[in-house]
Amino acid sequence: MEAVRRTLRKVRRQVEAITSAVEQYSGLRSRWNGQIAISEEVDLLIQPVFLAKKEWDCSILIHQYALRRKDLIGTLIHECMHAASMGLTPSAYLRFRGYEEGVVEQMTRLLTPRLAGSLNIPIQATARISYQDYIAFLETIRAETGKAAEDFYLNLLRTPLADREDTVVQWAIEANRQEPAVRMLVRIASAMRGLK
Amino acid sequence: MKREEVVAKIYAARTLPEIEAAQKIRAEFLSLHPGDTEILDLGEMLSMTKEALKIINANSEPVVKS
Numbered sequence: 249m250e251a252v253r254r255t256l257r258k259v260r261r262q263v264e265a266i267t268s269a270v271e272q273y274s275g276l277r278s279r280w281n282g283q284i285a286i287s288e289e290v291d292l293l294i295q296p297v298f299l300a301k302k303e304w305d306c307s308i309l310i311h312q313y314a315l316r317r318k319d320l321i322g323t324l325i326h327e328c329m330h331a332a333s334m335g336l337t338p339s340a341y342l343r344f345r346g347y348e349e350g351v352v353e354q355m356t357r358l359l360t361p362r363l364a365g366s367l368n369i370p371i372q373a374t375a376r377i378s379y380q381d382y383i384a385f386l387e388t389i390r391a392e393t394g395k396a397a398e399d400f401y402l403n404l405l406r407t408p409l410a411d412r413e414d415t416v417v418q419w420a421i422e423a424n425r426q427e428p429a430v431r432m433l434v435r436i437a438s439a440m441r442g443l444k
Numbered sequence: 445m446k447r448e449e450v451v452a453k454i455y456a457a458r459t460l461p462e463i464e465a466a467q468k469i470r471a472e473f474l475s476l477h478p479g480d481t482e483i484l485d486l487g488e489m490l491s492m493t494k495e496a497l498k499i500i501n502a503n504s505e506p507v508v509k510s
């Protein structure tokens with residue numbers, strides 16, 4: 249029991265440090281409510297139902313299985329990004345899930361190397377491969393906007409989730425004024441469908 | 445079921461029955477391939493979607509200041 253309490257204290261310190269770094273980096277205010285809990289939820293085949301998640305009441309739930317993984321820090325950064333993400337509501341999440349998970353995951357990948365030093369974690373322990381489908385769709389759209397990765401994803405994180413689709417379309421239209429908008433929209437239509 | 449089929453099922457899951465089916469497929473895959481990072485991570489999306497649907501269905505969406 250004391251070991252669990254010690255682990256929870258350590259994870260709390262990490263989440264607090266990450267939250268502070270995410271706020272500083274993004275200029276956004278985290279909605280994390282300060283609560284962290286450790287989950288033991290498993291399915292019928294005794295597999296963890298998730299590694300971590302930001303609950304809709306803005307607490308953070310971390311599975312005990314994730315605590316033993318060397319990529320825990322990336323998981324925590326991902327959840328802290330959700331907590332800062334603008335306009336993340338259940339209804340917006342259901343309609344624009346890829347614009348949330350893809351943006352949050354790519355922001356996690358961009359921020360992790362910067363955080364690694366201050367959190368004393370080896371970079372190789374943070375390599376991430378999740379939500380690659382959503383990131384690929386976002387990259388297709390980003391190519392049409394001409395925006396640099398950090399500019400694109402950070403500004404999307406700052407945009408209410410329900411407005412992100414309209415925002416990327418606007419960016420793409422503005423970057424391609426030399427051609428009819430419909431032609432550019434045809435190029436990104438498949439990616440847009442994939443993000444919903 | 446092949447790995448890419450499991451990933452596709454998870455991404456495609458939108459309704460509660462689809463999510464529960466995807467969670468079952470995910471569990472079966474993980475029981476054979478424990479430690480598959482991407483499949484493990486995607487459990488978060490299924491869980492968040494499931495909880496979001498429950499909130500919407502109960503018509504009790506929390507007000508989130510953004």
